[in-house]
Every structure is written in C-alpha cells, then in structure tokens.
Amino acid sequence: MTATPAKVPETADEPTPGSAPTAKPAKVPHGHQRLLTRRDRLTLGLMAGVPTILHVALVWLTALASIALAFTTWDGIGFDSIRWVGLQNFRELFTNNPQFWPAVEHNVIWFVVLIVLPTPFGLFLAVQLDKKIRFSRVYQTAFFLPVVVSMAVIGFVWQLVYNPDTGLINSLIGANKPGHYIDWIGDPDLNLWAILVAASWRHAGYMMILYLAGLKSVDPALREASALDGANEWQTFKNVVFPTLRPTNTVVLVVTIIEALRAFDLVFVFNKGAQGTELLSILVTNNIIGESSRIGYGSAIAVVLLVISLAVIIPYLIATFRKERRA
Amino acid sequence: MHDLAPSGLSFSAPSRRTLLRGIGGATLLGAGIPLLSACGGSGTAADPKTVSLGSNSSDAVPKKAFAEIYAAFTKKSGVKVDVNTKDHNTFQEQINSYLQGTPDDVFTWFAGYRMQFFASKKLATPIDDVWQKIGGNFPEAMKKLSKGEDGKYYFVPLYTYPWAVFYRKSVFAQHGYEVPTTWDAFVALCKRMQKDGLVPIAFGDKDAWPAMGTFDQINFRTNGYDFHVELMAGKASWTDAKVRKVFDHWTEILPYHQEGAVGRTWQDAAQTLVAKKAGMYLLGTFVGQQFTNKADLDDLDFFAFPEIDPQFGQDTVEAPTDGFMLSKAPKNKAGAAQLLEYLGTPEAEQIYLKSDPNVVAASTKADTSSYTPLQKKAYEMISGAKSLTQFMDRDSRPDFTSTVMQPALQNFVRNPKNVDSILSSIERQKKTIFASS
Numbered sequence A: 001m002t003a004t005p006a007k008v009p010e011t012a013d014e015p016t017p018g019s020a021p022t023a024k025p026a027k028v029p030h031g032h033q034r035l036l037t038r039r040d041r042l043t044l045g046l047m048a049g050v051p052t053i054l055h056v057a058l059v060w061l062t063a064l065a066s067i068a069l070a071f072t073t074w075d076g077i078g079f080d081s082i083r084w085v086g087l088q089n090f091r092e093l094f095t096n097n098p099q100f101w102p103a104v105e106h107n108v109i110w111f112v113v114l115i116v117l118p119t120p121f122g123l124f125l126a127v128q129l130d131k132k133i134r135f136s137r138v139y140q141t142a143f144f145l146p147v148v149v150s151m152a153v154i155g156f157v158w159q160l161v162y163n164p165d166t167g168l169i170n171s172l173i174g175a176n177k178p179g180h181y182i183d184w185i186g187d188p189d190l191n192l193w194a195i196l197v198a199a200s201w202r203h204a205g206y207m208m209i210l211y212l213a214g215l216k217s218v219d220p221a222l223r224e225a226s227a228l229d230g231a232n233e234w235q236t237f238k239n240v241v242f243p244t245l246r247p248t249n250t251v252v253l254v255v256t257i258i259e260a261l262r263a264f265d266l267v268f269v270f271n272k273g274a275q276g277t278e279l280l281s282i283l284v285t286n287n288i289i290g291e292s293s294r295i296g297y298g299s300a301i302a303v304v305l306l307v308i309s310l311a312v313i314i315p316y317l318i319a320t321f322r323k324e325r326r327a
Numbered sequence B: 001m002h003d004l005a006p007s008g009l010s011f012s013a014p015s016r017r018t019l020l021r022g023i024g025g026a027t028l029l030g031a032g033i034p035l036l037s038a039c040g041g042s043g044t045a046a047d048p049k050t051v052s053l054g055s056n057s058s059d060a061v062p063k064k065a066f067a068e069i070y071a072a073f074t075k076k077s078g079v080k081v082d083v084n085t086k087d088h089n090t091f092q093e094q095i096n097s098y099l100q101g102t103p104d105d106v107f108t109w110f111a112g113y114r115m116q117f118f119a120s121k122k123l124a125t126p127i128d129d130v131w132q133k134i135g136g137n138f139p140e141a142m143k144k145l146s147k148g149e150d151g152k153y154y155f156v157p158l159y160t161y162p163w164a165v166f167y168r169k170s171v172f173a174q175h176g177y178e179v180p181t182t183w184d185a186f187v188a189l190c191k192r193m194q195k196d197g198l199v200p201i202a203f204g205d206k207d208a209w210p211a212m213g214t215f216d217q218i219n220f221r222t223n224g225y226d227f228h229v230e231l232m233a234g235k236a237s238w239t240d241a242k243v244r245k246v247f248d249h250w251t252e253i254l255p256y257h258q259e260g261a262v263g264r265t266w267q268d269a270a271q272t273l274v275a276k277k278a279g280m281y282l283l284g285t286f287v288g289q290q291f292t293n294k295a296d297l298d299d300l301d302f303f304a305f306p307e308i309d310p311q312f313g314q315d316t317v318e319a320p321t322d323g324f325m326l327s328k329a330p331k332n333k334a335g336a337a338q339l340l341e342y343l344g345t346p347e348a349e350q351i352y353l354k355s356d357p358n359v360v361a362a363s364t365k366a367d368t369s370s371y372t373p374l375q376k377k378a379y380e381m382i383s384g385a386k387s388l389t390q391f392m393d394r395d396s397r398p399d400f401t402s403t404v405m406q407p408a409l410q411n412f413v414r415n416p417k418n419v420d421s422i423l424s425s426i427e428r429q430k431k432t433i434f435a436s437s
Helices: A004-011 A038-069 A090-097 A100-116 A118-131 A136-148 A152-160 A170-173 A191-216 A219-230 A233-244 A248-263 A265-271 A280-288 A295-326 B016-028 B033-039 B062-076 B086-102 B113-120 B128-137 B140-145 B169-175 B185-195 B210-233 B241-256 B266-274 B285-290 B294-299 B333-343 B348-357 B372-382 B398-414 B416-436
Strands: B050-055 B079-084 B106-110 B155-160 B164-167 B199-202 B278-284 B300-303 B314-317 B322-325 B387-389
Touching: A004 B294, A038 A295, A090 A295, A090 B062, A090 B416, A100 A191, A100 A248, A100 A280, A100 A295, A100 B241, A136 A191, A136 B185, A152 A170, A152 A191, A152 A265, A191 A248, A191 A265, A219 B140, A233 B278, A248 A280, A248 B322, A265 A280, A280 A295, A280 B398, B016 B294, B033 B106, B033 B387, B050 B062, B050 B333, B062 B079, B062 B128, B062 B266, B062 B333, B079 B387, B106 B113, B113 B333, B113 B398, B128 B266, B128 B333, B155 B333, B155 B348, B155 B387, B164 B210, B164 B266, B164 B285, B169 B300, B185 B241, B185 B278, B210 B241, B210 B278, B210 B314, B210 B387, B210 B398, B241 B398, B241 B416, B266 B278, B266 B285, B278 B285, B285 B300, B294 B300, B300 B372, B322 B333, B333 B348, B372 B398
Parallel strands: B050 B079, B050 B106, B199 B278, B314 B387
Antiparallel strands: B106 B322, B155 B322, B164 B278, B164 B300
C-alpha cells in the first residue's frame, strides 16, 4: 500500500516537462522533492503502521507464541507454570493419541469429498443456470440459500434429519427400532459421511455461485465461433468454456482447501467430534478450551494444522508469484 | 443446575456463543486466550455494603432460586449481593482466566478435585473461619468434600443429587419385577425385560459424560471407594486387573443397553423411560426434569446400583455437590464471609430447594418435611452413605477425563471387544497428563 506514494517523489525526480519550475529547489539537499507534508507522512505512517502492528500482534505473534508453546506443557494458570518439554507433545501426539491420525485422515477425506462431489455438481448447476432457463433466479436462490445460513445452524437442521430416534430419515424408513437401528450420528462408519452430505449440500451452492460468475465472463463470441465450427454442447464446454474458467478453478481449489482445513462448526454442533468425526480443529479446541487446559499439547496439534496449511499455501503462492513475474 | 451436567459439561447443544468462542480459540491457537480474557470480572470499587458474586446458574429455575437466597441475605444483613451471571458453559470454559483476572468476591463452583485444583493453584481463599460457624450443619462426608489438599476449607456446599437406577413403578408393577439388589438379580432382570419387549437400560452417550457415570457405579461396587479415589487421582493403573474386571461386568450388561447410545443425548434416552419403552435408566436425579407430566413424575422411582462385591455392598453413593468458593483476593472479604456463612445455613438451602425440587440439601439440618418422596429417598441415600463420590470428571483431572476418558469410553461402548487396547491407550495417555503438572 505504500507503493503508490513512494513512487511520487521518484517520478518527480525525472525532469518531466510539466513540473519544470519547482523540479529541483535548492533547499532540499538530498535531491528529493517533498511532495508530502509532515502531516501526510504522519497519516500515511499511521495508516500503514497501525494495521501492521495489529497484524503482527494478532497474527504473527500469536502464531509464533503458539509454536513456542507447542514445546511446553502449560495449564494456562500463571506464566510461571510453563515448562519446556521439547518434542514430547509431538511424540505423544504421533504415537499415543488415538484420535490424532483419524483426525488427519478425516481432514483429508473432507477435502477429497468436497473437491470430487459438490464442486463438479456446483459447476453442473452453474452451467445449467447459465443457459437462461425459466425461473433461473429461483433455482439460483434455492441452491445458494444454504451458503447464507451459518454452519452452526446447518448443523442443527441436519441433526433433525439424522437424529436416530426421532429424525426424518429413520422415521421414514423405520430404522429407529431395536434390531434394525441406523445410528447416523454415533456410528463411526456412517457419521462422517452423514456430516459430509450436509457440508456438500452447502458447498455445492457456494461453488455454483463462483462458477456462475466465471461463466458470465466467458466471451459469447467464443461460443458463437465454436457453434459455427460445428461443435456440440459438450465439445464447446470441454474445449472452449472450461479452459476459460481456469482462474475460477484456482479460486475454487483454494476455497475448497480452506473449507477442508477449517472444518469445525458443523461437526462441533453435530457430535463434538466424537468417534468417527474427529478433526484437527476440534482436537485443538478440546485441549485448549476448558477449566484445566492442556495448552501446550493443544498448541502442538495447532502447529500440525499450521504445517499442513503451509504445505498447501506455499506451493500456491510460489505458483502465483511465478505467474506474476512472467506477466 | 438444570442445564448443568453432573460432569459440568453442557447437556444441550452448544450455544452460538460457545461455538464462536470455540472457533476463536482454535484460530488464536491458544496463545491469545489468557491475554484476552484477563479483562473480565467486575470493576466495582470496594464497597463494604456490596459483595460481588460470579454465578454459572444461567438457567431460569436455579437463577431465580439463587436470587431469592441473595434477597433473603440482603434483608437479613443489609449487604447487597451484586450477581454477575454467565452462561454456565462460558463460565466453565473461562474459569481459568476468570479466576486469574479480577474475579467476583464469591463464585459458584463444584466440590471435589475441581475445587481442590483451584485451591492448590492459590486462586481461592481458605474459609476455615466460616466453617467454624457452619461446620455443625454438615455431615462428615460433606466436610471432607469441602477441603482442599492442604486440609483447609475452601468450599461451602449448597445442594447435591445422587446417581441411581431410575424406573417407573407402574412398569415394575405391571410385569411383576422386583428391585434387584445383587448383580445376578440385576442381570436376570435385564434378561426378563428384554423378553418382555422393553429396552432394559436406557442409554444416551452423545455428550460423552453419561458413560462415565456407568463406569463409576460398576467401579466402586466392584473395587470399593478407595480404589475409585486412587484411580481418579492417577495413582492406580488402568491396565490393572481390577479395572479390567469393571469392564468385564460392563460388557456383560452392555447388550441390554439401548442401541446406538453414542448418537443419543441423555434427554432422548430419558424420553424412552418416560414413554415406558425402557425399563431402567442409570442417571442423576435431574432425570426428573424430563418428566414434565406430574402423573409421570409421581410414577418415577429409583434404587441404588446393585451390589457386586459383598465386601463393599452399596455403601458408596455418587453425589455431585455444587456450592460456593471465595476468590483469591476478594474486595469485600468481611461481607463475602458473611454471605458464605449464610449460604451454609439450612435456611438458605431451604429457599433454594423450594424452587428447584430436583436436588437435595447438602446440610443435614435442612428441613426435609417439604421434600417430595423422591427427594426424601435421595436424601436418605446420601445421608446413609459411607462414602460420597463426585463424578469421574469432578474427582479427576478434567483435562484427562475430557480428552482421554470421554472418547475412550465412547469407543468401548461401540466396541467392547477392544477393551484391552483401549485400556492400555488410556494408561499411556494418563501417564503423560498426570506427569505434566
């Protein structure tokens, strides 16, 4: 953000024709023309400085503190009870915690499912809605509605559907009697998938809107040209429309990765990450929030989550910067 | 106490605030929490005529009952009670930073390890002087529950409620069942109920704490009170043959429990007892809250968990107790002591019980004449007990019980065959947690 004002004095150094009379007053020894008054600089300093300080304090310091705490044990009472334990938290986590590996696995499953099912479905919906069919706005609203609702509320709503005793599904198919009982929430083979249906239900609408925006920017002339060349609808989509959606696909990928890593609220409402639905974010919360917390241990889990996030973010940033440099 | 679980965790689905805080906690990665929450608490200056009190009784019934106690106290002493009520979930999650910041003079809390923990961290003030005046009102077991590890008093108990096996008198009468007092009779009864088309034991462990109650009952019936204490304190081993025996007993009756327990809340499980679809239900007396129809509630009865080893009989009763503590540096210590003394009187307890009949007084001096039959029975059960336990997560480290025991017991309930690997995993995790501080 400081780039633009910084350029002003530099460009002023060049002897541009228009600024000739005041170009180089002798009073300035360094050769820089002061286009900014003291007040401007103060304002700029505050505008850049305050957010920087906040950012450093609330993002970087907490992240670094959390990394440091991952190597300690601390119950959260008084700073003198922090004790250095080296890698013990991580050793404990990788070898002794029966919930850790399932949690990692579930985060991965979450991502794979979101990218394989609701994302193409959202694209499909977007392509259909882009055809200017009747009531297109109504469909659009219907599919987008879940995205407007908070995840916590979605969790409550889907619990009404899944409740094994009184829920919609079991009541309809009669699976709430002893002997043939389907435990959607408690059965570890079922509950993750049950939650993923709810998550996908929301994600598809989200993806649909992103793709719809992408499709609007596809030049109609391209479609016309491919139609003239005799391509059918599928060929047009595959060879003309989809390739132009590349930037949208990047956004979709990033959004889906973020959704998979930050998955928390839906599961927390659903069954607090019990058997079969463990997630890293929930393990962090369970260990840190509460009356006698294991802050060091919880931080170690948070660090694992951070490392996974970085492993995803860094390649993305490298790719983006490379593209910018080329441009 | 209506929404206050015996475990101290939430029964009901989490409120939006809890959730947001959960998310906040996760994103702050822990480090920011003590820093941010240090600004809670009351900022009133020392006023000799006011005592501030932090309360977790955010639900209507207990909130009103407590308000009546404070009003009576103000009338008697002229000291005003400035109540700062927080959502009970929030209160428990923030208790750490709340007590380290500027807490209210007096705060509501639970007896047992959870009280001792804050006492040993010097976040509470001993109240031996108060106990000199109120000591005569309480039985020996309550005195024991109110002491910290250093032998000083830190806690004034107000009410308590036992865990037992609940059933409906009409169902027992209809089928000619008899209350079982021994393990064999209990198992035989389960079998009969199943044949009669009932779910023998209602069970819901979605909130993960109810299974702890079952474990506690089988454990102190099999191994006695002392072993319960040792095990909860992290001294006894979870791979001990004694623990294995507890799980063997549990495995024996698990087939008679309601199917799909991990997906069901205790409220839904209680509804099967209300609907007479289940024969029995092991829970605290707060199960009565689910009996909204007066006739149904009158039909409710309970018996102590049956004897397993004659050596221990039925002499231990699980009776979580709630009360009050004095914070580390009260602004109005004299007034706070006056309030605590009042809270320790039978009078204060009676005011509370008039509004909330699901619990019983901690004091033996409280008037029991207005008790319902169920309350009278609960009172007798507690006063006749040789030892009182609190609950797994009140008698042990909450970080151990919530992060290790809750998922482990859910795992066991689903796969009782895995018991050996579950137990060795508990033991390994226990060692690191208990070694950490």
